[in-house]
Amino acid sequence: MTAPTTDRARGAAPTGPVVLTIDDVSVDYLVDEPVHAVRNVSLELARGEVLGLAGESGCGKSTLAYAVTRLLKPPALVTGGRIEFHSREGYAVDLTAIRGEDLRQFRWDKVAMVFQGAMNSLNPVINVQAQLEDVFSTHRPEMKKAERRRRAGELLERVGVDRARLKAFPHELSGGMRQRVMIAMALALEPQVLIMDEPTTALDVVVQREILDEITRLRDELGFAVVFITHDLPLLLEISDRIAVMKEGRIVELADARTLYTRPQHEYTRTLLSSFPSLTGERGAFVRTGVDTTVPGPAAGRSTEEPDQGPDHDPDEHEEADA
Numbered sequence: 507m508t509a510p511t512t513d514r515a516r517g518a519a520p521t522g523p524v525v526l527t528i529d530d531v532s533v534d535y536l537v538d539e540p541v542h543a544v545r546n547v548s549l550e551l552a553r554g555e556v557l558g559l560a561g562e563s564g565c566g567k568s569t570l571a572y573a574v575t576r577l578l579k580p581p582a583l584v585t586g587g588r589i590e591f592h593s594r595e596g597y598a599v600d601l602t603a604i605r606g607e608d609l610r611q612f613r614w615d616k617v618a619m620v621f622q623g624a625m626n627s628l629n630p631v632i633n634v635q636a637q638l639e640d641v642f643s644t645h646r647p648e649m650k651k652a653e654r655r656r657r658a659g660e661l662l663e664r665v666g667v668d669r670a671r672l673k674a675f676p677h678e679l680s681g682g683m684r685q686r687v688m689i690a691m692a693l694a695l696e697p698q699v700l701i702m703d704e705p706t707t708a709l710d711v712v713v714q715r716e717i718l719d720e721i722t723r724l725r726d727e728l729g730f731a732v733v734f735i736t737h738d739l740p741l742l743l744e745i746s747d748r749i750a751v752m753k754e755g756r757i758v759e760l761a762d763a764r765t766l767y768t769r770p771q772h773e774y775t776r777t778l779l780s781s782f783p784s785l786t787g788e789r790g791a792f793v794r795t796g797v798d799t800t801v802p803g804p805a806a807g808r809s810t811e812e813p814d815q816g817p818d819h820d821p822d823e824h825e826e827a828d829a
């Protein structure tokens with residue numbers, strides 16, 4: 507087991523078997539003035555959990571994701587640490603050492619990714635069906651054409667897109683649908699870890715919410731773990747089991763979502779929480795739970811907690827959100 511990142515991380519160990527261990531990982535960008543983008547980060551991801559990675563722009567979230575997926579390119583250099591994948595089948599893979607064909611096989615198969623703007627990386631001249639089938643031709647060469655075809659249709663429906671869209675070209679789909687196709691591709695080989703870096707940022711809020719619900723449902727159904735990266739802390743509070751807060755390349759706090767929200771320990775986490783008025787205003791409950799408690803109805807009245815904002819915080823100040 508890895509040593510916890512900080513004292514504050516101690517109460518936030520994963521509950522259950524670990525699928526990914528990030529142990530003391532550091533990444534530098536070797537430019538004129540080297541940037542220490544990730545500094546001694548240690549994290550454990552439990553099988554099937556959603557781990558949110560929060561922090562302001564430039565704190566190193568994407569660099570960490572790229573280190574895990576081994577997609578870093580020079581001038582980036584992993585200067586230390588170890589990343590290990592623990593397979594459901596009982597073996598471990600040292601992701602810092604894996605190379606060549608092994609790495610190519612590993613990626614998508616065990617750990618898949620959906621990045622911001624991934625929807626724009628679909629090939630514009632190939633229809634959705636061919637792009638989905640291509641994942642199988644590359645990684646499952648033994649699969650027969652009819653099987654690939656069937657699986658492509660199933661995948662599309664799994665992410666909430668009608669099978670009739672298989673023949674569509676990317677430009678014929680909305681942004682949300684294209685992002686769903688990317689999620690379908692990432693899930694094609696039933697990976698055990700899905701890394702999502704701002705996957706819904708470019709989409710409008712309604713579509714964003716639909717896709718988040720879909721990801722949560724698929725996680726429940728398929729049991730993969732998710733590392734969900736965004737600067738949008740309210741969103742993470744909604745969807746994550748645990749949240750790691752990153753600042754200047756380090757994880758400064760790691761806790762389950764509720765604890766992080768109600769009892770933030772680190773000054774920076776408090777600052778981050780308070781920078782989202784939606785979390786503390788009367789609409790806070792909606793932002794956190796998706797249930798609008800300001801509108802009378804069956805869902806109204808669901809209890810939510812307000813964050814501990816330090817000694818000056820007046821607990822009655824936001825009582826409407828708790829009503």
Ligand SMILES: Nc1ncnc2c1ncn2[C@@H]1O[C@H](COP(=O)(O)OP(=O)(O)OP(=O)(O)O)[C@@H](O)[C@H]1O
Pocket residue numbers: 535537541543561562563564565566567568569570581737
């Ligand atoms: N190719 C590069 N060369 C030099 N420095 C880089 C490079 N890519 C990223 N950095 C620096 O590394 C640090 C971490 O960047 P990173 O993109 O990982 O942060 P982030 O938290 O993902 O930000 P964002 O939310 O804006 O995507 C930043 O200081 C950034 O300027």
